[in-house]
Amino acid sequence: MDKLVIEGGNRLEGVVPISGAKNSALKLMCASLLSSEPLTLHNMPRLADITTLADLLNHMGVTVTMAGGRGGRIAGRSLTFDAGQINDTVAPYDFVRKMRASILVLGPLVARAGEAIVSLPGGCAIGTRPIDLHLKALTALGAEIDVAEGYVRASAPKGLKGGNIRFPFVSVGATENALMAATLAKGTTVIENAAREPEIADLAACLNAMGAKIEGAGHETITVEGVDRLHGAEHEVMPDRVEAGSYAVAALMTRGNLFLEGARAHDMQATLDKLEEAGGIVSVEDGGIRVKSNGHIHGFNIVTQPFPGFATDMQAQFMALACVADGASVITEAIFENRFMHVPELCRLGADITVTGSSATVRGVEALKGAPVMATDLRASMSLALAALVANGKTEIRRLYHLDRGYERLEEKLKAVGANVERMPD
Ligand SMILES: CC(=O)N[C@H]1[C@@H](OP(=O)(O)OP(=O)(O)OC[C@H]2O[C@@H](n3ccc(=O)[nH]c3=O)[C@H](O)[C@@H]2O)O[C@H](CO)[C@@H](O)[C@@H]1O
Numbered sequence: 001m002d003k004l005v006i007e008g009g010n011r012l013e014g015v016v017p018i019s020g021a022k023n024s025a026l027k028l029m030c031a032s033l034l035s036s037e038p039l040t041l042h043n044m045p046r047l048a049d050i051t052t053l054a055d056l057l058n059h060m061g062v063t064v065t066m067a068g069g070r071g072g073r074i075a076g077r078s079l080t081f082d083a084g085q086i087n088d089t090v091a092p093y094d095f096v097r098k099m100r101a102s103i104l105v106l107g108p109l110v111a112r113a114g115e116a117i118v119s120l121p122g123g124c125a126i127g128t129r130p131i132d133l134h135l136k137a138l139t140a141l142g143a144e145i146d147v148a149e150g151y152v153r154a155s156a157p158k159g160l161k162g163g164n165i166r167f168p169f170v171s172v173g174a175t176e177n178a179l180m181a182a183t184l185a186k187g188t189t190v191i192e193n194a195a196r197e198p199e200i201a202d203l204a205a206c207l208n209a210m211g212a213k214i215e216g217a218g219h220e221t222i223t224v225e226g227v228d229r230l231h232g233a234e235h236e237v238m239p240d241r242v243e244a245g246s247y248a249v250a251a252l253m254t255r256g257n258l259f260l261e262g263a264r265a266h267d268m269q270a271t272l273d274k275l276e277e278a279g280g281i282v283s284v285e286d287g288g289i290r291v292k293s294n295g296h297i298h299g300f301n302i303v304t305q306p307f308p309g310f311a312t313d314m315q316a317q318f319m320a321l322a323c324v325a326d327g328a329s330v331i332t333e334a335i336f337e338n339r340f341m342h343v344p345e346l347c348r349l350g351a352d353i354t355v356t357g358s359s360a361t362v363r364g365v366e367a368l369k370g371a372p373v374m375a376t377d378l379r380a381s382m383s384l385a386l387a388a389l390v391a392n393g394k395t396e397i398r399r400l401y402h403l404d405r406g407y408e409r410l411e412e413k414l415k416a417v418g419a420n421v422e423r424m425p426d
């Protein structure tokens, strides 16, 4: 297994190309199950999670091939998913346990094949992560659901029927499963209190390109007019707003100047607002966003919320920023019950953090000091890398498989803008 070795202290300056969004690409791949014709996705990120889901789809009979990049596109970033034949409607535990997004095959499978047997994803490092809302939504569309022996069995042999789904609180995954299933249901589906994350609008745009009739994605109420079949399509994955936000924090922490090529401000306004509050100078330029520092890092307060609020996926990275701010910051995690695993590791680097329930009080310190640390989950890994970039001396980060789930070529991108970072075998 590899480790990341970072020697802190370098100012970062230059261009960071932002990859396609993991949290959109994975859902778009699941959408390929809805059609017997191929779906080609452009701007695919090269990440471990993409490979894991491609393996699961392949197990079900979907062929995955590299598509030729179209004009101006980087070769090898276009993949075609051909679900002409679904041979197996079972998503086994061994796939699902590796990656929670696998639960997003449930809606498409039951809609297209009339049945699906998907392993329960279970909890993960950041919390319990139940799927009751996914199941209720599919039940509202007429699926019969049975949960036994660690598996969800969903069936709708005569097809799904449009229905009214009102979520009691916002769930990104449940909205996505409901949306995909509803595209092939008979009649109209209305989804209320739907998640408004940009990845939902990206998924709906792809589904509409496949012939679906979806209105209102990106808003609280989504209406889906079911169609008999979806056809093949091409779609470009939206830029990764969490990757962009993570590098934006790096620019501010290192008192640097980074151009986040491809990032879209409207996808990440809450992140940009908080960066400015903390001392960042943010400018939206042609083709991306520039983030510079005003020379100071001020303390700030955060409460994570569904979009358009401050994203839970950016909480750990902003905690690293708070560690070196002037004064204190209070960071409240309101989405997941256990998303502070980075706290003890940041403290190993000299951070001063006290956790009380779902809030962490972070008192900024003069300087962090390099130390060996361990990544506990995806965004926690990035918060450790960020802290290491400004720590005195050397930090070694272990358990990089978390990082590789969601940050493409992190060390190459950081090196290109001046960081002293190496990936080496442990
Ligand atoms: C609203 C929100 O910020 N969602 C985040 C969540 O999406 P993800 O889709 O994984 O999670 P959900 O949006 O579904 O979860 C939101 C909340 O609802 C709860 N829940 C969810 C489904 C369900 O059936 N029952 C239930 O109780 C979850 O435990 C959580 O507290 O994690 C992703 C990965 O970090 C982030 O990219 C998403 O931004």
Ligand SMILES: C=C(OP(=O)(O)O)C(=O)O
Binding pocket: 023, 099, 100, 101, 313, 378, 379, 406
């Ligand atoms: C936790 C994340 O992903 P997942 O839901 O796939 O675990 C994330 O993207 O920060």
